[in-house]
Amino acid sequence: MSAYAIPDGAKFATIKFARRDGNVYTLPPGSPVIVAALRHDPEHGAGARELTGFKPIYALLDTGADFNFATPELIAEAGCPQIDTARLRSASGWIDSTKHVAHIFLPETGSQYETDVFSSPLIDEGGIGQSLIIGILVIKSGRLVMDYKSNIFRFYVS
Template identity: 70%
Template sequence: MSSYAIPDETKFAQIRFLRKDGKTYARPPGRPVVVAVLRYDPEHGAGPRIITGLKPTYALIDTGADNNYATPKLIAEAGCPQIGTARLRNGGGWTESTQHLAHILLPETGNQYETDVFSSNLVDDGEHGESLIIGVLVIKAGRLVMDFQADIYRLYVE
């Protein structure tokens, strides 16, 4: 058992830190990210199978975000169906958004989460910006460890 009360064999996605130079590093400073894939998987939960057509991206781990967010482009590429509309509050005030059914896959662990994703015009320069934000909806499904003293940065999955 780890010092975080997490069984030693528990899988985790390593958190990296994306800096302004577009590279990721093992230690801060930078924005905490994991490699993730946004997709729509109608066979979710159907058992082992070969998954193809994955487009990994850096996903920002945002403990201040209640929901998950993605760019309209990423949502369209993933084929996520719209299930509703919403008004979201961001730094600039209220904005209209669309709500989509999506699956967030963490390739490093093989775990996939069925969740809602809201459309948002995130900073995405096509190469270094995050086109996906993982919020508390997914974070709370596992355990987030950001231990700056011990240099341990992981998103454990359960």
């Protein structure tokens, strides 16, 4: 077992850090991001197969977000079907949203999560934002290690 109580050889996605200059760096400061892809995969759970046709992007890992969020453009591009409507509280007030069934794929680990994703513009006051935010719905399925002393930043998956 590792010092983090994670089995040796466990798969993980490397966390990097996005900064306001638009670049992604190996070490902090910055917002924690991982390479992910949003998709709709009707064959999810159908057993081992090769996943193709995904567009990897940097997704924000947000431990303060209960849910997952994506821009309407990314949701449309991924073909995620709408399953409900919602009203969300954002930093600037309430916004109307839609709820979609989606799959978040982590190419680095080969793991995919079927989850809900809410549509949101995801742009902050400086005009900077991520097109995908991964919240606790997905984070709690793995183990997030943010060891600033040892410079170990990983999202372990089951």
